[in-house]
Amino acid sequence: MTALVALMAFTAVLALVLILGDLIAKGASSLDWNFFVRNPAPAGETGGGVANAIVGTGIIVGLAALIGLPIGIGAGLYLAEYGSGRLGFLVRFVADVLNGTPSIVIGILAWTWMVKPVGRFSALAGSVALAVLMIPMIARTTEEMVRLVPHSLREAALALGYPRWRTSLRVVARTALSGIVTGCLVGIARVAGETAPLLFTALGNLNFTTKVTQPMQTLSLQIYVYATGPFDEWHRLAWAAALVLVALVLVLSMVARWVTRQRYGGVR
């Protein structure tokens, strides 16, 4: 039986190795300078790159972080500092439930609120959708990290006459800072790969744009279009874009994990 469970663990790791291996095998050869600095070529032609999608991903995810992080961190601080009562329980529960809400549902909500009234798809609507996805995730990890701060530290600050808000921000949150940053990085990594909430908000755009009121391309949208399209050239670019996206997400996740490891050693 030991062998059986070991085999299952091996199978799960094998799946990861296979997927990453295929990404490198099929994507790495297409990664050249043009891939990063050119915009997509017209359908059917060879060449072209995904510069517009890379910049678009950066803008949309960056804006989402600007909107989502303050709310998420604030909610997380609330849960850690004042979250022992009934409201704390409710917020915690709702955050966990929202974490499992299908992202496509958030997408059609963002469409209803941000696209329909204006009558135009926009990168901003995509950012709002991603921010909504980010908030419950960030709130929970922030709470976890702040809770790791020893009580004696908080008591020491309060005993010195620090008001609660300064204790919370200057002592507790600062001590947990690297943990909070980790949570934020993981949250950003997760939404950077999202596609479903962007389908009806950011929509995608074959041209280079930095205007957030216009439709904008992201790597994930580009992969979807290319993978489901009819051309071999598109499939080649889809693999390359997928490799870049996965590398981006994994590097963010690993940096985050490394930061936590440095700070909290053997917490779990």
Add this chain to the structure above:
Amino acid sequence: MTTLPIEPAPAPPNTETPSTEPRRASLRGVNASDRIYKGVLTVLALALPLLIVALFVQLFVSALPAIKRFGFSFLWTSTWDPVAEIYGAAPMIFGTLASSLIALLIAVPLALGVAIFLTEFAPRWVRQPVAFLVELLAAIPSVVYGLWGVFVLIPFLRSYAVPPLKAVLGWTPFFQGVFYGNSLLAGGIILAIMIVPYIAAVSREVLLAVPGSQREAALAMGATRWEAVWTAVLPYGRAGLIGAVILGLGRALGETMAVTMVIGNRHDIGLSALQPAYTMAAAIANEFSEATTDTYLSALFEVGLILFVITVLVNAFARLLIWRVARGAAVGSRAL
């Protein structure tokens, strides 16, 4: 009254009233800036409950025309005809449930095996790296799973997996018909790979929360290590493990991109796993931007509403089960 040889604590700079009162007030946390701080945090925290209510209300309002027009028959009508303006979600509901069921059949033994191996049997130096690698599966974007499914998994199934499956199980209704590639089976397998890390991560934390005394008691009674796991550890964590599985189910139900790319997107109910099918999330992803009439759009919103309500119920149930084991902790927050 003698003065003590120590200096009194400095009063907070923003208060002018003398001695003890402001200090006591600040210790109770009732000074003005503290109240503002708490108020701001409370408002930010309230954003979450407000969001879930707003989601429900907005989906319901947008779906109202379809709800009024089709009533409950929307749930069991299997016609989806935008031209005749007749909509029924039965095939999508069926496809969502069927693909998630296939995913659970594959993922649950695998994920529980991973969790048991990592908490009970693995050598210490293996535990962290393997847990990390399995959790990395959760970091891969859905659309990349879809890409992999289209260009690697489906060709593999077509050439190597389905022919022997049909040879052995072809007589059952579940493996009838011609296999073109995009199918319920492909969707289920992709979903299984995607939910393994969630189920494994939460199960692992549930098993870690089982007290060591449970194991020791079983071992002291002469049980082997496996018997200790089977008779003492797993029953103790049962509620949490079921919670982990249901959490995985919630993920599978709402997964969109990967499934859309491999499941075939056909409005049809069939028992065969080799046939194309449809899911609720895939229908929204595919048809939302094509929905030209108000009724069409409203019908898609109703699909979204059904999906939302189902996943909220499933997730809430899972969380309550997990919280019973690990009280209030954000179990599996690393992977989720």
